[in-house]
Structure formats: C-alpha cells, structure tokens
Amino acid sequence: MWYMSQNTNTSGAYCAPRSNPFPNAIPLTDDQVNFLVARNGFINVANTPDPDIEGSTVTLTENTTAWEAWKSEEAAKAAEPPAPTQLDRVEAQAAYTAMMTNTMMPEV
Amino acid sequence: MATYYRWRKSTIGVQYDEETRGPDTRPVQFVLEKDVGSVYYQAKGSGYTYNGDGTVTLPSASRSSLSGGWSTGYTMYTAESNPASELFFALAPYDIYWKKTGFGETLIYGFRGSDSTIVNCTRRYNFRNGPGTSQGYVYSTSSSAYPNGGASGDYWYDQRTTVTSPTAPSGLTYPNPITTPTVTVSWNAAGSNTNYPVNLYEVSYSTNNGSSWTVAGTTASTSMSVSIPAGATSIQFRVRARDSNNQWGSYVTGTASTVILAPTLTVPQMVMQGQQASISWTEVEGADNYTVQRKSSADADWTQVYSGSATTFSETVGTWTSLQYRVQAVFGETSGGWATSASIPVVSASALVISGSDGDLGTLTADVVYSISTDTGNPITATITVNGAVIFSGSVGNSASDVIPVLDLASGTGTIVIEASVQAASGSVSAARTWTYTKAPITFPNAGGVAQLTQEGANIWPKTLAECVRLPGGRTLDVGMLRVEIGWYQGTNTYGASNPTSISFSGKPYLVFITGGAFNSLINPLVRRSNSNATSAATFATSSSNIQSISATWGDNSVSWYSTSSAQGQLNGNGAYHYLALLLGGDE
Numbered sequence: 001m002w003y004m005s006q007n008t009n010t011s012g013a014y015c016a017p018r019s020n021p022f023p024n025a026i027p028l029t030d031d032q033v034n035f036l037v038a039r040n041g042f043i044n045v046a047n048t049p050d051p052d053i054e055g056s057t058v059t060l061t062e063n064t065t066a067w068e069a070w071k072s073e074e075a076a077k078a079a080e081p082p083a084p085t086q087l088d089r090v091e092a093q094a095a096y097t098a099m100m101t102n103t104m105m106p107e108v
Numbered sequence: 109m110a111t112y113y114r115w116r117k118s119t120i121g122v123q124y125d126e127e128t129r130g131p132d133t134r135p136v137q138f139v140l141e142k143d144v145g146s147v148y149y150q151a152k153g154s155g156y157t158y159n160g161d162g163t164v165t166l167p168s169a170s171r172s173s174l175s176g177g178w179s180t181g182y183t184m185y186t187a188e189s190n191p192a193s194e195l196f197f198a199l200a201p202y203d204i205y206w207k208k209t210g211f212g213e214t215l216i217y218g219f220r221g222s223d224s225t226i227v228n229c230t231r232r233y234n235f236r237n238g239p240g241t242s243q244g245y246v247y248s249t250s251s252s253a254y255p256n257g258g259a260s261g262d263y264w265y266d267q268r269t270t271v272t273s274p275t276a277p278s279g280l281t282y283p284n285p286i287t288t289p290t291v292t293v294s295w296n297a298a299g300s301n302t303n304y305p306v307n308l309y310e311v312s313y314s315t316n317n318g319s320s321w322t323v324a325g326t327t328a329s330t331s332m333s334v335s336i337p338a339g340a341t342s343i344q345f346r347v348r349a350r351d352s353n354n355q356w357g358s359y360v361t362g363t364a365s366t367v368i369l370a371p372t373l374t375v376p377q378m379v380m381q382g383q384q385a386s387i388s389w390t391e392v393e394g395a396d397n398y399t400v401q402r403k404s405s406a407d408a409d410w411t412q413v414y415s416g417s418a419t420t421f422s423e424t425v426g427t428w429t430s431l432q433y434r435v436q437a438v439f440g441e442t443s444g445g446w447a448t449s450a451s452i453p454v455v456s457a458s459a460l461v462i463s464g465s466d467g468d469l470g471t472l473t474a475d476v477v478y479s480i481s482t483d484t485g486n487p488i489t490a491t492i493t494v495n496g497a498v499i500f501s502g503s504v505g506n507s508a509s510d511v512i513p514v515l516d517l518a519s520g521t522g523t524i525v526i527e528a529s530v531q532a533a534s535g536s537v538s539a540a541r542t543w544t545y546t547k548a549p550i551t552f553p554n555a556g557g558v559a560q561l562t563q564e565g566a567n568i569w570p571k572t573l574a575e576c577v578r579l580p581g582g583r584t585l586d587v588g589m590l591r592v593e594i595g596w597y598q599g600t601n602t603y604g605a606s607n608p609t610s611i612s613f614s615g616k617p618y619l620v621f622i623t624g625g626a627f628n629s630l631i632n633p634l635v636r637r638s639n640s641n642a643t644s645a646a647t648f649a650t651s652s653s654n655i656q657s658i659s660a661t662w663g664d665n666s667v668s669w670y671s672t673s674s675a676q677g678q679l680n681g682n683g684a685y686h687y688l689a690l691l692l693g694g695d696e
Contacts, residue, residue: 002598011606015668016680020595022612022665033598037682041600041607070602085673086657 002028004036006045012066013041029056036060042067109272110355112247112302115254116267119240239264247271247302249355273301274349274357277309277330282345284365286336287436287445293324294331298349298357306357308350315340317364340367341394370447371398371419373435378535379425381457386422387433389447395437401446404428405454428454453534458483460530462541469524469545475511476543482506482530484537493525506530519549589692591615596686599625603671603678608661610668615691617667624685626650626676634669636662650677 002017003025009015017033018025026045028036031053036043042063050056098104243263246254254265279296298306311332312321324334324345336343346361371389379385389398400414400421405428414421415438425431434448463479480488485506492500495518512524522545529538561569570576570584577585593613600607611620620634632648646658648671656677660669671678679685 005610005612009602009607011602011604013600013602013607015608015610016597016600016685018595018597018611020593020612020614022614025612037598037600040602087655 002030002033004028009041011070012063013070014043014045015041027057028060029053032056032058032060039063039067040070042070109276109358110249110274110351112249112271112273112355113251113253114245114247114269114271114302115256115265116239117243117246117254118264118266119243119262239266245303247273247304247353249353271301273299273304274306274351274355275299275301276358276360277347277349278360280345280347280360280362282362282365284363285442286343286365286367287370287443288336289369289445290333290335292331292333293345293347293362295347295360297330300351302351302353304351304353304355306349307352309347310350310356311345311347312359313337313343313345315343317342318344318361321346336367336369339393342366368392368437368439368442368444370445371395371435371437373433373447373449375433375449375452378453378455378537379431380455380459380537380539381425381427383425383457383539384422385425385431385452386420387435387449388420389435391419392437392444395439395444397438398435399438399443400433400435403432403434405430410434425454430454455532455534455537456483459532460484460488460528460537460539462526462528462539464541464543466542467544469543471546471548472514472517475513476517476524476545477509477511478526478541479509480504480507480526480528482532482537484530484532486531488528488530490526490528493523493527495522504528514547517545517547519547521546591691593689593691594687595689596624596684599675599680599683599685601675601680601682603673603675603680605659605670605672607680608668608670609678609680610666611687611689612666613689613691614665616664617662617689617691619690620667621688622648622679622685623687625679625681625683632679634658634660634667636667648677648679 002019003021004017005015005022006024006026014036017028017036021027032050039062044061044063046059046061047057048059050059095104246265248254251268254260254268256268257266258264275298277295277298280293281295282291282293293311295309298309300306308326308328309330309332310326311324311334313324313334314321315337322337325332334345342364344362344364346359348359349357351357369392371392373387373389375387376385387400392398397415397417398419399412401410402413402423403410404426406426413423421433431452431454432449433452434446436446437444458481460482461480463477469476480490482488487503487505488508489502490500490504490508491498492512494512494516499512499516517524524543524545526541527538528540529536531537558571560567560571574585574589579585579589591614593615595611597609597611599609611617618636621631622634623629623631630649632646634646635644637644641662641664643659643661646660646669648656648658650656654677656671656673658669658671658678660667669678675681
C-alpha cells in the first residue's frame with residue numbers, strides 16, 4: 001500500500017507516493033502508483049473505489065489537460081540554453097581571475 | 109508317564125554247589141584265585157558231621173602246623189603224598205585238596221576269605237553269588253542300570269520288571285464360568301510307583317480348546333493361582349506331576365471354562381464432598397451392560413447406582429467419609445465378576461475451596477475475582493493458567509483472594525484455570541476451577557483522535573503513553589526521545605518550485621538522508637537549520653562533479669524540496685527513493 005497527499009503541487013501534479021502513512025493521506029495500490037508515476041503525478045482523484053482494482057479506495061483518472069500543459073512547458077525549457085549554475089559561475093570567476101593575474105595554467 | 113525298571117535288591121548270599129562223587133582216592137583240587145591269608149571252609153558229606161559254617165583258620169605262613177586243628181574229624185595234611193588225608197592244604201600256597209574215600213557221598217563245599225569275600229576257584233564247583241537278604245527294590249529308567257541276576261557293588265540284583273510312575277494327579281478343579289482375573293486351580297496329589305517321590309506339579313492352560321498349551325507355572329503344592337490371559341473367552345487347564353528323578357507323569361486335563369472377566373475399574377484416589385466422583389472401567393468384549401454399585405460410609409450394603417452400556421459414571425459425593433465402587437459386566441442373563449475399588453477417602457467440602465463454579469463467565473466487563481481457602485491450616489499451592497500460559501504458581505498461604513485483571517486477558521475467547529492443592533490429614537487434596545470467558549476487543553473510532561483529559565482546566569491525565577514516561581531531567585518521552593523513521597517514495601519525474609517533492613513523518617524531522625533513483629550509491633542529506641519551520645538551502649550530489657542546489661521547506665511533521673535543474677537532481681526521477689529521518693517527538 002502506498003500513500004499520497006490529498007493536495008496537489010502548484011503545477012497540478014500530485015507529489016511522489018510514499019511508503020508510510022500520514023494524516024489525511026490517500027491510500028493507493030501498486031497499480032495506482034504505476035498509473036500515477038506514468039503520468040508524472042498529473043491525475044484526478046475520485047473518492048470512490050476503482051471497480052477494476054481490488055482493494056482500492058479511490059479511482060484515478062488522467063489529468064490530461066494539466067499533464068499536456070506541463071509537458072509543453074518542459075519541452076520549451078529544453079529548447080532554452082540552460083541557465084548557468086553556481087558551479088559554472090565559480091569556474092568562470094576562477095578563469096577570469098587567472099587571466100587577469102597571468103596565472104592561467106598552460107594546457108597539456 | 110515314565111517307564112521304570114525295577115529290580116529286587118539283596119545282600120550277596122552264599123549258595124552251595126553240590127556234587128555226588130563215587131569212591132575216589134584222588135583228591136579234588138581247588139585252586140584259589142588269590143591268597144586270602146585265611147580260608148573259611150564248609151563241607152558236608154555222608155558219614156561226616158556237617159559243621160554249618162564251621163571254619164578253620166589257615167594262615168598261609170603256618171599252614172602245616174594247623175593239621176588236625178579242627179573239630180570235624182577231618183585230618184589235614186600239607187601234602188598229597190598222604191593218601192589217607194581227606195582234606196589237606198597242599199603245595200602251592202593257594203591250593204586246597206579235598207580227598208573223599210567214601211562212596212556216593214555228597215559234598216557241599218565252598219571257601220571264603222576271612223574278610224568274608226568269596227574266594228573263587230578254578231574248579232567248576234565254586235561258590236556262586238546269589239540273593240541274600242532282601243533289601244527291597246531299586247528303580248531306574250535304564251534297563252542296564254543294574255544286572256538282572258547278578259551282583260553290582262555289594263548287592264545282588266534280580267527279578268527285573270517294569271513299572272510306570274509317577275501317576276497322573278486326580279480331581280482337577282477350577283471354576284466355570286471364570287469371572288475373576290485370577291483363578292485357583294487345584295488337584296489331588298499324584299502318586300509314585302517308585303522310590304522317587306512326587307515333588308513338583310506343572311500347570312498348563314489352553315485358550316483354544318487344547319490346540320496349543322501354555323505353561324502357567326510349577327508348584328510343589330496341589331493348587332496354583334493362575335492369571336487369565338487377556339482376551340481369553342474360554343480356558344481349560346491340565347496338570348502333571350514330576351518325581352524327584354525329574355520324570356514327568358501323565359496329564360490330567362480339565363474341561364473348558366467360559367471366561368467372563370470383570371472390567372478394570374479406575375477410581376479417583378480421593379474425592380471431596382459436594383464434588384463429582386467420576387469412575388470409569390474398561391470395556392469387556394461381548395458385554396451387554398455394566399452394573400455399578402457403590403458403598404459409602406453411609407451405606408449398610410452395596411447399592412446399585414448405575415446399569416447401562418456406558419463405561420463411565422459420575423455422581424455427586426455426599427457427606428460421606430469414605431466411598432467404594434464395584435462394577436461387573438453383564439452378558440444377557442449371566443453376570444461377570446465384580447471389579448471392586450479400594451476405599452476412596454472423602455475429604456470435607458471445606459478442605460480446599462476455590463470460589464465460583466466451572467463454566468462460562470460471559471463477556472468480561474471487570475476483573476475476574478477469585479478466592480482459594482482451606483480449613484486444614486496448611487499452605488495452599490496454586491497455579492493459575494490463562495490461555496495455556498502460567499501466570500502464577502506458588503504458595504498462597506491458607507487463604508487467598510485476588511483478581512485476574514481483565515486488561516491482562518487477551519481479547520476474544522479464552523480459558524482461565526485455577527488449580528490448587530493442600531495437604532490434608534487424609535492426604536493431598538486437589539481442586540481445580542475452569543472458566544471460559546469472552547473479552548470484547550477494544551475498538552477506536554475512525555474519526556477523532558487523542559484528546560487531553562482535563563478537569564477544571566488542568567491536565568489530569570497524559571494524552572499519550574509517551575507523555576507518561578518520565579526521563580532523567582524531568583522531560584517526557586514524547587519530547588526527549590530521538591526516533592528513527594525510514595520509508596521510501598516513488599519518483600514522478602517532475603521538478604521545480606511548482607513540483608516539489610514532499611515527505612510526511614510521525615514526528616518533527618531534523619535530518620533526512622535520501623538515496624535512490626539513478627544515483628542510488630549517493631546519500632544526500634537534508635538538515636533542518638533551526639527549530640522553527642523555515643526554508644533552508646541544501647545541495648544534492650548526483651555525481652562527484654554535479655552538485656544540485658536544493659531549496660527545502662520544513663514543516664512540523666514534513667519536509668519538501670525542489671531543484672530547478674532536473675527531476676533527478678531533485679531526487680524525483682523515475683524509480684524508488686529511500687529515506688532515513690531522525691525525528692524528535694516534540695519541541696526542544
């Protein structure tokens with residue numbers, strides 16, 4: 001049995017299902033977890049047992065609209081150059097300092 | 109029956125040979141087989157005086173000097189050269205010559221030594237051995253044990269014949285039908301036709317009409333107690349005698365008796381007034397019914413208390429001091445023997461008392477109260493067993509009253525057994541009480557939760573068990589105990605501020621280690637930087653050179669985080685992630 005928060009993230013996706021119960025958690029079966037993960041958490045939850053899944057307490061359906069929107073957003077992100085990371089900035093700062101102080105190490 | 113040979117036994121006597129001779133001047137020569145030193149001589153002849161066993165002593169060393177030294181008128185000479193001699197002792201030391209001059213005289217002659225042994229001669233007309241004084245009879249199973257008309261040792265044996273001995277016993281007696289587990293077989297003594305007396309009897313029995321026999325035993329007396337073999341429905345006996353020469357006689361065989369045994373009765377060693385006395389007995393094959401009789405200290409005679417086909421019986425013990433039972437099997441119109449118990453001591457009702465009575469206590473709503481007491485003044489040993497587990501065993505003095513807390517009893521149905529024993533004057537007294545019970549399981553409502561119990565605004569009872577436990581320094585367990593919680597979650601392959609990953613705990617998390625996904629060899633920590641709920645920065649390493657900045661938000665019982673770089677950098681990629689969290693129960 002898995003457990004999922006009743007609340008979605010601001011993206012509309014449910015957070016990762018967990019092994020341990022917690023207050024107000026929604027119990028999920030293994031099949032429902034697979035269904036949720038395959039849709040990156042973009043699902044709808046109905047508080048009725050799924051007749052096709054034994055032992056279920058809720059019925060999950062795909063939140064197609066939110067999922068497609070998220071995927072489009074992710075695709076747009078992939079087209080953009082990645083923003084420099086902190087490490088990138090540290091390395092750039094180190095190279096600039098070396099050039100200014102003539103301490104750049106020769107290439108080997 | 110053994111066949112003996114019988115001989116007449118006698119002392120060795122002397123028989124006389126007789127010879128009638130004509131006139132002869134030649135002496136008769138007797139050559140003795142040995143020098144006996146002295147010779148006894150007997151002779152009778154016409155014209156001579158028979159001298160009975162008149163004797164003359166003839167020491168060999170002085171034979172010649174004995175001539176004429178006897179009173180029969182014989183003249184003795186030492187040599188044959190004197191033809192007038194009628195008896196002389198001659199040349200060789202062992203030779204005796206007898207010379208008769210008369211006609212038609214009958215000579216009766218013989219010699220024996222001074223030691224009374226017969227001295228044989230080479231002449232045909234020797235003395236012969238024969239029966240003397242009768243010594244009775246001797247017996248042997250060997251026909252060659254003694255000569256028949258001859259000497260053996262110092263006696264003469266003859267008149268051999270056969271006799272049979274010992275005789276068979278008579279008057280074989282045993283009961284019919286047999287109703288007791290053991291039966292006495294008796295008989296009349298057997299006789300002996302020899303000088304070997306009867307000294308033993310052998311008793312055998314057959315339970316298959318004589319097809320096979322089993323030796324029950326031997327005895328020197330004329331009766332024996334024999335145990336009836338198990339399963340026997342009929343039995344017959346036979347007896348034979350043995351003499352002191354270990355020779356067995358013929359059997360005397362009885363007729364078959366019907367065996368109707370009594371059951372084997374089992375009774376308690378002691379019973380108590382007012383309690384049940386339960387007895388049982390073994391089933392007897394073929395029995396139609398059983399009859400049980402009781403004789404208590406209040407009964408003048410046996411009283412029938414049961415008749416039926418069951419093999420058990422119980423009744424309530426009255427105010428008696430002793431009790432006895434007996435049971436018999438009934439076969440149609442025939443009754444078997446009684447199996448009678450020993451007297452059963454009855455102890456007073458107050459010798460050992462356990463409160464209540466056996467039965468079902470129903471659904472428990474309160475502790476189970478019990479008491480154990482005795483009027484013996486001796487300590488009671490008690491054992492209390494709940495659902496097969498001993499919860500108490502030991503001495504409780506001569507009176508005890510206690511409870512079995514209902515909280516200690518498992519939910520559902522169960523059994524409580526109280527066993528007690530005490531030493532009474534008549535012996536050890538035991539009692540037992542068996543109760544069954546039902547305990548409804550404690551249920552909690554689906555809604556609601558733990559609430560603080562207060563009175564007039566003050567807390568009067570801790571809300572949780574952890575609050576009840578006090579640690580050194582006065583803190584309670586719910587606050588001071590560091591706990592570890594582990595778990596896992598399934599990544600959804602999303603990331604970013606709009607898709608944080610969140611974990612909830614049963615306490616306040618302070619340190620969380622996460623591993624899994626594509627980087628399950630790395631362990632990434634999340635550390636709460638302050639006691640209050642706040643956002644803190646962290647880094648996750650997805651490789652030795654890829655460090656992801658993480659923003660973590662801490663709640664009372666949760667933490668959530670996100671990365672802006674990737675789902676894997678947020679530890680929320682495809683796959684399972686495992687975590688270990690250190691929690692505190694309350695505010696520190």
